Amino acid sequence: MRKILITGSGGLIGSDLYAALCDRYGDANVVSSDVRHLHDVRQFEFLDIRDKERLRTLVEAYNVGTIYHLAGLLSAGGEKNPALAWDVNLNGLMHVLDTAREFNIRVFWPSSIAVYGLTTPKINVPQHTSFEPHTVYGITKSTGELLCQYYSHNYGVDVRSLRFPGINGWKGEPGDGTTEYAMHIFYGALRERRYECFLAPDTRLPMMYIDDAIRGTIELMEAPSEKLTVRTSYNFSAISFTPAELAAELRKLHPDFEITYKPDIRQEIAATWAQSIDDSIARRDWGWKEEYDLEKMTVALYNGIKGRIYHE
Numbered sequence: 001m002r003k004i005l006i007t008g009s010g011g012l013i014g015s016d017l018y019a020a021l022c023d024r025y026g027d028a029n030v031v032s033s034d035v036r037h038l039h040d041v042r043q044f045e046f047l048d049i050r051d052k053e054r055l056r057t058l059v060e061a062y063n064v065g066t067i068y069h070l071a072g073l074l075s076a077g078g079e080k081n082p083a084l085a086w087d088v089n090l091n092g093l094m095h096v097l098d099t100a101r102e103f104n105i106r107v108f109w110p111s112s113i114a115v116y117g118l119t120t121p122k123i124n125v126p127q128h129t130s131f132e133p134h135t136v137y138g139i140t141k142s143t144g145e146l147l148c149q150y151y152s153h154n155y156g157v158d159v160r161s162l163r164f165p166g167i168n169g170w171k172g173e174p175g176d177g178t179t180e181y182a183m184h185i186f187y188g189a190l191r192e193r194r195y196e197c198f199l200a201p202d203t204r205l206p207m208m209y210i211d212d213a214i215r216g217t218i219e220l221m222e223a224p225s226e227k228l229t230v231r232t233s234y235n236f237s238a239i240s241f242t243p244a245e246l247a248a249e250l251r252k253l254h255p256d257f258e259i260t261y262k263p264d265i266r267q268e269i270a271a272t273w274a275q276s277i278d279d280s281i282a283r284r285d286w287g288w289k290e291e292y293d294l295e296k297m298t299v300a301l302y303n304g305i306k307g308r309i310y311h312e
């Protein structure tokens with residue numbers, strides 16, 4: 001089989017995706033790459049996605065047939081350095097799409113709920129609607145979606161994409177993203193019995209447990225091409241909740257947990273995003289359905305993060 005290359009493999013999503021792809025296709029078929037060295041993978045290659053020649057070299061050397069392109073800067077990091085976010089997120093994506101065109105490679109690239117802006121409906125966002133993102137991260141994702149559609153329509157590149165909501169997992173380290181309070185809250189509860197949240201208590205955002213996100217990603221990549229009607233990026237959703245609702249759920253497992261709120265710049269970012277999403281086209285085209293609700297996700301994160309902390 002032609003091999004699978006993951007870019008940005010050391011991140012929150014890449015850690016779980018790597019394990020899932022190895023389980024499914026065998027670790028001899030999965031090549032991990034990142035700008036930080038990863039030690040617990042069978043095949044690792046250093047790859048800065050801004051270096052197109054290095055990408056081409058690896059694609060040829062490993063006979064790559066599929067790329068899961070996860071390398072990128074997220075919302076808070078992008079606001080700190082817009083030029084770098086543009087370079088990594090968009091020039092990096094173009095390098096992947098050009099290489100995919102040259103070597104006939106299937107590509108997965110995640111977009112984000114950050115493509116939505118103040119002119120987007122807040123509730124049940126339709127697949128096709130107004131996109132005027134307010135962050136440079138959202139601008140790179142919105143532009144990237146159009147690039148994917150362009151390469152698909154004009155060059156026949158088989159690129160597939162999902163607008164990820166906030167993804168919550170426990171195997172990778174949470175970063176500084178706007179939705180990532182939903183993981184930091186567990187570290188706070190388990191280490192100090194308290195957490196100061198950087199979003200206001202009633203900030204409702206679309207979220208998903210990582211197992212659902214990984215399964216949905218692989219299902220999309222295995223779906224027959226002719227069934228896919230969206231080549232920008234599919235709306236993709238599971239649950240929506242607020243920090244107060246998550247704290248109440250967490251208290252069922254950890255009754256003495258206390259939460260306080262001190263909104264920072266991420267509150268302004270969150271205010272421009274949608275609260276819930278209509279993903280009926282993904283459900284119709286390739287049969288998407290989530291398995292984790294808020295309660296099930298909370299138990300999974302609590303147990304996973306407890307195990308991590310115990311082994312520190």
Ligand SMILES: NC(=O)c1ccc[n+]([C@@H]2O[C@H](COP(=O)([O-])OP(=O)(O)OC[C@H]3O[C@@H](n4cnc5c(N)ncnc54)[C@H](O)[C@@H]3O)[C@@H](O)[C@H]2O)c1
Pocket residue numbers: 007008009010011012013014033034035036047048049050069070071072073074088110111112113163164165166167168172175177179
């Ligand atoms: N985590 C979420 O909730 C979420 C939501 C929507 C979309 N996404 C998208 O999913 C993808 C992965 O997100 P994540 O949460 O795993 O992010 P992450 O920050 O945990 O991981 C990103 C990885 O990319 C690597 N990277 C950064 N610059 C690079 C470069 N120049 N070349 C190669 N690698 C580089 C980093 O070292 C890191 O390991 C990103 O495209 C992100 O926009 C994530």
